[in-house]
Amino acid sequence: MVSPAHKPDLLRDNELIYGRLLPVDEPHLVERYNKALAAFGLKPTKLKSFDIDRTGFSPQVAEECGDYDYLDPNGVNRRFIILTPSQIDLPVVHTAFSNTSQLMFEFMTKNQRAINALTIKDVIYGEIEDSVSEVNDIEDLLSINQVEFKVLSAEDVLGKAAELGKLVDRLKQEPDAWRNDAMLNRMVELAKVCGDIRENALVPDQVIFRHNAFWTSHFGGLYVFIDPDVTTVISDPSAPGFRRSRPWQVSYLSIRDAESVFKFLASTGRIELPRASWVETSGYLEHRAEMVIRDLIRKSEPDRNLTEVDKVWLQTWIHGHAELINKDGAFPFLNAAKREIKQFGQIRIDEVFPQQRFLLVRARPDHPDAWLTNRLISDFVPSDFISRYVFNKQGFYRDYEGYSEAWRSHVVDMLKTTYLKDKIALRSRLYGLTD
Incomplete structure (x- = not known):
């Protein structure tokens, strides 16, 4: 960790x-x-x-x-x-x-x-x-x-309460116990510490x-998901015991294998696929697109002062860096996905490059593993530092170590004005979470 x-x-x-x-x-x-x-x-x-x-x-x-x-x-x-x-x-x-x-x-x-x-x-x-x-x-x-x-x-106090309880039982069950002065004195002593254990x-x-599904910092970060018939481990394949521990009960997925991890999350009903019913009201893809652009700015101009950045400035930057944006591909992909969802109500996810699929999905909000699933998704979308902070603070702090001073200030300002301003509202709007 x-x-x-x-x-x-x-x-x-x-x-x-x-x-x-x-x-x-x-x-x-x-x-x-x-x-x-x-x-x-x-x-x-x-x-x-x-x-x-x-x-x-x-x-x-x-x-x-x-x-x-x-x-x-x-x-x-x-x-x-x-x-x-x-x-x-x-x-x-x-x-x-x-x-x-x-x-x-x-x-x-x-x-x-x-x-x-x-x-x-x-x-x-x-x-x-x-x-x-x-x-x-x-x-x-x-x-x-x-x-x-x-x-x-x-x-x-715990031990004394247990002792007092046993003496009370003796007093109730043994006919002559009330004659035992030593026992009664001990009960008085204990009651001074414990009070009336009938009330307290x-x-x-x-x-x-x-111990249900979890992420652990062991072995560089490892996920365990539990389903009725199988336990699924997602980690780096170098973790000791990977594919060796209980192979008849446990499915092992490399965290580097985006396609297999995505298929697991989809087949077990842990994610919401991109559909108009939630995508258009949440602003999720717009959020992802903005995070992609901000990350490209970080990579190309790490020391730029972003204090005064607003939507107009971002749009101007996008127009002036079309070649860089097209080479990266994520921003054009998200815009194309938005158009397809608007036109058809959904997107053909099997036709999407495996790594890019994680840009389009979120955990199913009503699934017990929603927070853990969103954490796993954030491992495949490191550009979205807001999602990283909300669900994967260890990952966020690790990323933060590599940021320039200017970018650290920008990230802190963004988190203050978006997430910290109203955590419940942001989690509800972007991720459909009510807790």
Whole structure:
């Protein structure tokens, strides 16, 4: 995974990296966070204030200890620290698996009462435990079918609640238990810590969750899609175990093979083919065309100041660079596709060059894998930095490293005025997504 340790302040200042995190600046919360770090065998932070994401990851703590994987040491069995139930509304900004955010959300949703009660007095921490301790090849990834949240608390409120529950059961079931002064005194001690466990659900109800389709940073980036009869792996063929792990159950596609990847997405109903019903109302092809032109400007004039660029300037640039645009081919292709869709309502996708097909499609919005599919599509359309940022931040940050200072400023300005201005509206209009 690309480490964000030295990203320019431009991204941070505009909340394009580590945005919407939760400030931790109250001494008792900092102290609780340090207790969780100590339980993981890590040094306590000396910071008086820092920010955390949904999992408890802090970019400031990561910088302080010089390790962005301090909560993710082997890229599996992700650690988490929960100081407050409000973490459920935060993003996950550093992870080796794309579904970490969803797993944390499900855990916090299913165990809301326990988390609310526990975090009043304690910090919750633990691991999202997979069935493997480290990932050496694709088989290790495929063996992860479910995860279990191993939950602990610094003051052992969880353990004390469990002990109190057992003593309450003894009191109810053993006729002479009420005569046992030592037991009753112990119950009083425990109740001072746990409160009335009949009212406070201190023990999480559900800790096991299914590990569904995902992207992982392992082996340079790898996708796993799960269908009833087959699991599909899409990665670089150099990944260890490619086409060797469970070939009778697993289909392996090279991420360099645009045709095979596209056929997989289309045949499994994960994408919307270009049809007038959504293309004309979304402005999707116009968006793609503009991104193509802006990328050509970047490649041909990387240091150009684009602060004052508007639609008129872009049109003038297009007229003045017809040879470059025709040689690239993407812009004329998109214009021809628009005309064909307007005339016939759809396009003959089989007649389109495989790489260019990804310019025309989006994930089917109602499919459970919509976000993951849009992420995969963005790998084939790197010119669209807005789609890259929305669905594939690791890829976007990697691209950003190679941009000139002028282009970085332009990209930040574009994201601010398009996506950050109204995220929900842009996702709805371009991608049909409502969440």
